[in-house]
Amino acid sequence: MTSRTTLTETLSSLKTRSRNFGRRSRTWRRRVAIFLAVVGPGLITSNVDNDAGGIGTYSQAGAQFGYHLLWSLIPMTIALYVSEEMCARMGVVTGKGLSDLIREEFGFRSTFFVMVAALAIDLFNTVAEFSGVAEASEVLHVSKYISVPLAAIAVWLLVIYGTYRIVEKIFLVACGFYVSYVISALLAKPDWLLAARQTITPPAHVNTPYLLMLIGLVGTTIAPWQFFYLQAGFVEKKVGPRQYKHAKWDVLVGSISCMVIVFFIIVACAATLNTHGLTNISSAGQAAMALVPLAGKWAGLLFAFGLLNASLFAASILPLSTAHVICEGLGFEAGLDNKFKDARFFYSLYTLLIVVGAGIILIPKAPLWKILIYSQVGNGIWLPIVLIFILLLINRRDLMGEHTNTVLFNLIAWASSIIMIILTLVLTYVAIFNPSASGLSGSILPFLHFL
Amino acid sequence: MLHATELLGATTYDAAGHFVGRVKEMFVVPSEQPNRVSRLLLSRGRYRPLVARHDQIGTVAPGRIHLTTDESALELFHPNEAWLAVQKDLLDQQIIDTHGRKVVRVNDVDLGDYRTNGNTELRLEDVDVGLSGALRRLLKGMMPMAALRRIQQRVPSNRIRWEFVNLIEPDPMRRVKLRISSDKLEELHPADLADLMEEISPAERQSIMDSLDQEVAAETLAELDARLQTQVVEKLNPERAAEILEEMSPDAAADLIASLPPETSEEVLQEMGHREAEEVEGLLQFGENTAGGMMTTETVVVGEDATRGEVIDHIRFHEIPPDQIDNIILIDRDAALSGVVPISRLLLAGSDQRVSELVFEPRLSVTPETEDKEVFDLFDKYNLRSLTVVNAENHPIGAITVDDVVNRLHARI
Numbered sequence: 001m002t003s004r005t006t007l008t009e010t011l012s013s014l015k016t017r018s019r020n021f022g023r024r025s026r027t028w029r030r031r032v033a034i035f036l037a038v039v040g041p042g043l044i045t046s047n048v049d050n051d052a053g054g055i056g057t058y059s060q061a062g063a064q065f066g067y068h069l070l071w072s073l074i075p076m077t078i079a080l081y082v083s084e085e086m087c088a089r090m091g092v093v094t095g096k097g098l099s100d101l102i103r104e105e106f107g108f109r110s111t112f113f114v115m116v117a118a119l120a121i122d123l124f125n126t127v128a129e130f131s132g133v134a135e136a137s138e139v140l141h142v143s144k145y146i147s148v149p150l151a152a153i154a155v156w157l158l159v160i161y162g163t164y165r166i167v168e169k170i171f172l173v174a175c176g177f178y179v180s181y182v183i184s185a186l187l188a189k190p191d192w193l194l195a196a197r198q199t200i201t202p203p204a205h206v207n208t209p210y211l212l213m214l215i216g217l218v219g220t221t222i223a224p225w226q227f228f229y230l231q232a233g234f235v236e237k238k239v240g241p242r243q244y245k246h247a248k249w250d251v252l253v254g255s256i257s258c259m260v261i262v263f264f265i266i267v268a269c270a271a272t273l274n275t276h277g278l279t280n281i282s283s284a285g286q287a288a289m290a291l292v293p294l295a296g297k298w299a300g301l302l303f304a305f306g307l308l309n310a311s312l313f314a315a316s317i318l319p320l321s322t323a324h325v326i327c328e329g330l331g332f333e334a335g336l337d338n339k340f341k342d343a344r345f346f347y348s349l350y351t352l353l354i355v356v357g358a359g360i361i362l363i364p365k366a367p368l369w370k371i372l373i374y375s376q377v378g379n380g381i382w383l384p385i386v387l388i389f390i391l392l393l394i395n396r397r398d399l400m401g402e403h404t405n406t407v408l409f410n411l412i413a414w415a416s417s418i419i420m421i422i423l424t425l426v427l428t429y430v431a432i433f434n435p436s437a438s439g440l441s442g443s444i445l446p447f448l449h450f451l
Numbered sequence: 452m453l454h455a456t457e458l459l460g461a462t463t464y465d466a467a468g469h470f471v472g473r474v475k476e477m478f479v480v481p482s483e484q485p486n487r488v489s490r491l492l493l494s495r496g497r498y499r500p501l502v503a504r505h506d507q508i509g510t511v512a513p514g515r516i517h518l519t520t521d522e523s524a525l526e527l528f529h530p531n532e533a534w535l536a537v538q539k540d541l542l543d544q545q546i547i548d549t550h551g552r553k554v555v556r557v558n559d560v561d562l563g564d565y566r567t568n569g570n571t572e573l574r575l576e577d578v579d580v581g582l583s584g585a586l587r588r589l590l591k592g593m594m595p596m597a598a599l600r601r602i603q604q605r606v607p608s609n610r611i612r613w614e615f616v617n618l619i620e621p622d623p624m625r626r627v628k629l630r631i632s633s634d635k636l637e638e639l640h641p642a643d644l645a646d647l648m649e650e651i652s653p654a655e656r657q658s659i660m661d662s663l664d665q666e667v668a669a670e671t672l673a674e675l676d677a678r679l680q681t682q683v684v685e686k687l688n689p690e691r692a693a694e695i696l697e698e699m700s701p702d703a704a705a706d707l708i709a710s711l712p713p714e715t716s717e718e719v720l721q722e723m724g725h726r727e728a729e730e731v732e733g734l735l736q737f738g739e740n741t742a743g744g745m746m747t748t749e750t751v752v753v754g755e756d757a758t759r760g761e762v763i764d765h766i767r768f769h770e771i772p773p774d775q776i777d778n779i780i781l782i783d784r785d786a787a788l789s790g791v792v793p794i795s796r797l798l799l800a801g802s803d804q805r806v807s808e809l810v811f812e813p814r815l816s817v818t819p820e821t822e823d824k825e826v827f828d829l830f831d832k833y834n835l836r837s838l839t840v841v842n843a844e845n846h847p848i849g850a851i852t853v854d855d856v857v858n859r860l861h862a863r864i
Contacts, residue, residue, distance in 0.1 A: 095652030103543050108558065108588040111543075240653060240682040242712075331556035331580060 040168050041233025042088060042247065044317070045226045046080065046254030047175045050261050051314035052132020052284065053125075053375070054220040055307055058262050059287035061213050062269025064279045067191075067198035070266060072214055073259045074199065076221055079416040081255040083387065086394045086405070086413060087227045088251045091234035092244045093403045098231045098386075099329035101393050111329045114385070121382050122225055122322040124375030126357030129318060132311030134361050135285030139304035145362060152358035155316040156351065160340075167316075174313040178261045180306040185264040187299035188291070190271030199263070215427040218420060221262070223379055224386040229321035232328070241403075268303065319353035380428030384421040391417060453573070455537050455560035456587045457513035457596055463493050463503070464515075465522045472501060474516065478534040479575060481630040486613055488537070488562065488573035491516070492528055501525040511564050511571045513596045519569060533628040537575075540618070542588075545651060546578065549635040550615035552643045554650040558584030561610060578616055581609025621654035623661050633662045641667065645674035657686050669698030672707075681710045684719070693722030700775075701727070702747035702855065705734035734849075742826050743819025745859065746840045746849035747775075753806065755781040755789045760802040778837040780847045781806060787845040790814050793836065816841045819848065823859065830856050 050058075061069045087098060094101060103111040130148055137147030159167060203210070230251075239247050269287055272294040273279070281287050284307045292300035323346050327334030333343040340347050360366055391413060395404050405413060461474045472493035480489040491503040502525060509519040518525075535541070541557050548555050559579040565572045579587075583603040590599055617635055620626045636644055636659065648656045648671065660668055660683055672680055672695060684692050684707060696704040696719060708716045708731055720728045730748045737743025751771055753762050762779055779792040790810030800809055816839045817826060829838060830853065840849045 095654070095656075103556070108543055108585070112585075112589055238649070238676060238678050238682075240678070242682070242685065330585065331558065 040172065040237065040250065041230050042084065042250035042252070042254035043175055043257065044168070044171045044254070045084065045230040045233065046251075046258035047178060047261070048171075048229075048310075048314050048317050049080075049221055049223060049226060049258055050178065050265075050310055051129055051223075051318075052135070052307065052311045053128050054262075055132070055265060055284040055310055056282075056287075057213075057216045057220045058265040059269045059273075059284050060281050061217055062266035063273035063281040063287065063290075065210060065213060066270040066274040067195050067267070068203065068210070069213060069217065070195060070198040070263065071200065071202055072217060073263055076218060077255050077259040078412070079218075079420060080222055080258065081252055082409070082413050082416055083222065083227065083390070083420075084230055084251045084255060085248060086390050087231040088234055088247050089244070089403055090390070090394055090400070091231035092239050092241055092247055093400055095235060095238075097235050097325070097328045098228045098390070098393075099325045101399070102389055103329050103331075105393065105396070105399070106389075114389075115326045115329045117378075117382060117385075118225065118228070118322060118325055121375065121378035122318055123353060123356060124371055124378055125223070125225065126315060126318050126322075126353050127360045127371050128375045129311050129315035130358045130361045132284065132307055133315065136288070136304045136308035136311060139285050139288045140301070140308070148358050148361050151312055151315065152354050155312065155319075156354050158316060159320055159350065160347065171313065171317065174309055175257070177309040178257075178306060180302040180309070181261050181264045181268065184291070184299045184302040184306065185268035185271070187296055187302070188268045188271040188294070190267045195263075195267050195270070212427075212430060215423045215430075218423045219380060219383075219427045221258075222383065222420060224382040225318065225321055225325075227386055227390060228325040229317060232321070232324050268299070272299075315354070315357070319350050319357065322353060323347075323350040380424040383424050384417075387417040387421065452576070453511065453513060453562045453564055454579070454584070454587060455542065455562065456584075456591050458511070458516070458562070458573075459538055460592075461514045461516050463491070463518060465518050466509070466520055468517075469522065471495070471503075471518065471522050471525070475500065476539065477537040477573075478531075479537065480534050482533060485630070486575045488575070490534065493525070500528040502528045505572060506570055508571050508573070509569060511573065513600075532625055535618075535629050540620075541578065545619055545655075546611075547617040547619060547636065547647055548580075548611045548615055549617050549639065550611065552639060552647065554619075554647055555580040555611065559587055575613045577610035577612055579608060579610050582606050583608040619651055619655045619659070621652070621658050623658050626658055626662060631662075633659065633664075637664055637667045641670035642674045644671045649676055649679060653682060653686075656683060660687065661691070665694050666698050668695045673699055673703045677706075677710065680707050685711060685715055689715075689718040689722045692719045693724075696731070697723055697727045700747045700749050701730040701734055702745065702849075705731045706739075706744075709735055709739070737819050740823045741819060742817045742821040742823070742838075742840050742851060743849075745823060745826065745851045745855050746819070747852065747855070748849045749775045750778075750780055750839075750847065750850045751776055752780045752782055752847060755783055755805075755807045757781075757806050758802070759797055759800045759804050759806060759809075762797065762806055763802075774852075777852060778811075778839070778850065779806065780839055780850065781810065782847060788814075788816055788839060788841050788847045791837070791839055815839070816845075816847070817851075818842070826851055827856060827860065 090096075090098070090101065096104075099111065099114070102114055130151065133151045134144035134148050137144055158170065162170070234247055268291070269281070273281055273287065273290055276294055278290050278294075281290060285304065288300050288304040288307065290300075291303050324334050326332075326349060327343070327346045332345040334346045338346065360371065391405075391410075394400060394413075395410065397404055455477065458474055458477065463471045463474060465471050472495040474491050475494040476492040477488045478490040478492065479485070479487065483489050487505060489505045491508065493501045493503060495501065501522070503518055504526075507518050507520045507524065509517040511517075537560055541560055543557065545554050545556050547553075557578045557580060560575060561577040561579055562573045563576045565574065583606045586603055586606055587599060590602075615635070617633075618629065618631050620629060620631055636647075639647075644667075648659060651659075656679070660672070663671065672683060675683065684696070687695070696707065699707070704727075708719060711719065720732065723731070734743070734746070734748065737746075751762075751766060753765060757765075766776060776794055778794065779797060780788065781790045781792060783789045790807065791814070792806050792809045793811055796809040796811070797806070800806075813833075815829060815833065815835070817829070819840055819842070821840075826838065829835060836853050838851045839847050840851060842848050
């Protein structure tokens with residue numbers, strides 16, 4: 001009878017042959033695998049910022065001011081990156097979602113009101129996304145009474161029957177479809193040299209409509225709910241501090257790619273609508289239709305396709321993120337990897353958001369423009385609160401350890417937060433008290449025309 | 452039955468009926484008693500807060516407490532890490548429900564009040580994780596407590612008995628001070644425990660991993676998500692990591708070590724016992740998606756001349772764990788593979804029967820370089836539990852077991 005030692009001996013003789021060889025190739029592949037495994041939340045979150053409302057505002061900015069607002073994209077990229085990076089860092093270091101942290105550090109009552117606010121505002125936002133679907137489909141000659149229910153069902157099925165991994169892959173593909181805006185811009189044959197110059201040139205003359213449009217850009221680009229989604233994404237992917245640098249790259253690439261798309265949307269509209277004097281565009285759908293005679297059928301169709309993709313994309317993420325945030329904060333089971341019976345409240349809430357969100361669009365003569373104003377106002381009031389929570393939490397040494405903000409980072413973060421807060425408050429004020437004021441009216445009343 | 456929400460903020464009076472302060476926090480002192488509220492922290496605005504001991508508490512009603520002593524008998528408050536604070540450490544925090552095997556968030560804490568000669572002793576009985584606790588937290592101070600009680604009676608409650616509550620404390624030192632025991636966690640199935648650990652934050656996970664018994668730690672680690680395994684082991688000190696890895700099966704240990712950064716894996720390997728380290732290092736040379744990368748070296752190998760009785764004695768004598776004895780590998784005089792005997796056949800054989808008569812046909816084996824796809828095909832075709840891996844000289848060097856096959860196939864779905 002032979003004992004187990006012989007086995008070990010056989011093994012040790014084997015080992016000398018190619019020691020470490022297998023392991024090295026393993027680490028190399030693993031490194032790529034880790035990066036790919038980490039990538040996702042940042043890229044998805046930033047891109048989903050370019051949702052129906054966003055695209056409407058960008059089209060309008062291009063139509064009304066041509067290339068003159070392009071300079072704002074670089075500072076906006078920085079603000080977007082700085083604020084998103086903080087959430088990514090919090091998720092990676094603490095392993096907890098933003099609403100978890102708010103609950104643990106600020107107590108039940110604050111959390112409850114945060115959750116109620118999130119629910120109300122996100123519902124309005126969801127309506128806005130479905131209205132984007134409606135608008136895009138009208139350009140493609142499909143009735144909204146067909147396209148919106150179909151979109152709602154597709155989005156619902158995707159999330160209910162997909163696991164986080166599958167859903168995320170589909171979302172990443174959706175990010176790729178934003179390329180349609182690049183092609184659309186190329187077809188519009190813009191003055192690239194001028195566009196490039198304007199991107200790095202500060203504004204020459206500033207007037208009120210210009211300023212309002214600028215505020216509109218900031219307000220639609222940085223949405224409060226995205227921070228919850230981003231942080232939850234990294235937590236759910238179980239990204240640890242050692243992979244943090246990958247997460248950071250993910251956020252950076254996301255912020256930049258988001259702004260690159262914004263650049264092309266503005267350029268496409270600037271090169272066509274603005275140069276032909278069509279400065280009074282009020283929605284993305286209108287922009288798409290106006291593009292057809294100026295830049296060709298394909299440019300218009302691609303533009304509308306981009307809008308459809310963006311709206312569907314946001315319509316699936318927004319309700320999902322909202323349900324997630326609320327369940328997390330109030331202590332219900334949440335997450336796509338749970339079965340329906342384990343996370344009843346989560347799935348019910350998700351379904352409700354989609355049904356109500358799409359349902360409102362289908363009501364004939366629904367006051368859509370009012371809802372859109374409210375969603376914008378809601379975001380405006382909501383953003384400062386969320387940003388302040390983030391800044392308070394990220395600087396807590398007991399939570400973040402050595403990963404709190406550095407002084408310089410804090411300076412940039414607080415400065416950009418305060419600027420964003422001021423801008424969104426102005427936007428909110430204008431939206432409430434002076435909805436017909438100049439250029440901004442279009443961005444918040446995008447569908448008056450279409451109704 | 453009282454609720455922590457009703458007592459936090461309660462106005463407190465001394466024996467003479469004078470107002471002393473408001474209850475700001477309730478402390479359990481686990482070193483005295485695991486579930487008794489032993490201290491009340493009474494805040495007095497700009498004066499330094501006082502502490503009332505459990506034997507100084509007279510009567511307790513929602514929002515109102517009477518002490519049995521004068522204010523002068525109360526001590527000044529000094530923070531103590533070894534005291535469990537109901538508000539700070541429990542409310543809104545996550546705990547592990549060891550009975551329901553879930554991570555849940557605490558909405559409120561239910562306290563039983565027991566009267567003993569003039570005193571009231573408050574004991575933690577349940578934590579409330581349901582709607583009634585949430586409602587109480589939300590509406591507290593917005594309506595009279597009696598009205599609140601009436602409302603909440605109509606709301607379904609969801610409570611967890613205090614003895615099933617396992618606190619999640621990320622600081623290992625404080626965990627010891629608070630006497631948080633991991634016994635209840637160790638009684639869970641390692642797969643359930645691993646699921647729970649995946650739900651909590653990295654620091655909390657680490658603290659629990661530190662406190663577990665080596666063997667349980669190894670079993671739990673093996674069940675964790677691959678990425679979390681790496682994170683957990685990386686943060687353990689190398690000695691502890693080595694101890695835990697030694698308890699794991701060599702193939703699982705090798706997979707884990709391969710995913711560590713090179714410096715850490717060297718350190719851990721150095722700390723491991725000589726034999727275990729060698730087995731693991733032997734496995735590390737094989738590509739991940741080959742038979743060598745999947746196999747374990749923990750097998751039972753016997754000479755082909757042995758009888759069933761001898762094999763059973765061998766297994767008993769070496770205390771070989773049951774999960775390794777799916778198949779008995781037989782070798783000839785040159786240590787070459789001669790066949791494999793499934794444990795089920797061994798079970799039915801007579802004690803003197805030679806094991807070579809029980810060999811499974813066809814006689815299958817693979818080399819370590821064999822692609823995993825081919826391995827899966829063999830398992831599928833012959834309904835295998837285990838497959839022997841041999842080297843170029845046909846010497847058995849390990850075996851692939853069905854659980855590893857299931858694991859890998861599952862990961863690809």
